[in-house]
Amino acid sequence: MHDQTGGHIGDTLLEQLEKAFGNVDEFFKIFEATALGRFGSGWGWLVQNKDGGLEILSTANQDNPLVDDLKPLLAIDVWEHAYYLKYKNKRADYVKAWWDIVNWDFVEGRISASS
Template structure:
């Protein structure tokens, strides 16, 4: 059984970039639905009790489309929460050097990220990934992600589905993306992912109940969380 992981910050911690109302709706309703549907469908596909990463890959391999969509969306959202922080800061020297090498500058990367995301047709995700070709920006449609794409390792993602931004930005996805990359992008998390891609540490994996409780027990800003 997979869980709905808690946010790594309070619901109001990303305001005004993202409102508490948006995070309540996005996390408590949309992410929860994907988790619940995955837990309903995984046993029928013989995948009950498997790590979510394995469920996503096996569902895609077996052609279990409905399970894949829900499991991938559950994973994407958990990764997305980690890609944001109340204090965005600046990329570390290591990450900055990698972005400079791939895009020419951090600002050029931001432009590429926002352009890819704002011009993506329909729902999906915009990613900063690394692989044999170095760092690059890609977008994926609907629930598709990087787990089923050999040779790609995700560093950062932003949600392009309207439920991620409509309450705060209506249909202005480009403004949302510009503010997101400038104000709440979690460069520290992206740096850890880059290190993991280079074999220096572990990359993100979907948490189980014990990991989620331990990681969040002392997390700041949880006082505005509603009762379960």
């Protein structure tokens, strides 16, 4: 994560997101819905599967995609401790604001490392 700077999605990652989700806006929409759909504590993930394709999923509590042999590329913590002090019970506001600090260079580097 960048500290309050956000950043831009690089070409390699952009190509992969468009291939998997049609366009970046659809990726954001699905990722947010998945994170917000997690009841209780857990995580939202962008992962790379064994075939190199991208998927979005959520896991409960401390579970993670590694147990299913998926490579985590990006994760959002949706446990209350991650957002409650600033956002109270407004998880959706937290998820929207979270995009501003994603380190897209790191995410793209994770994809490049496995290509």
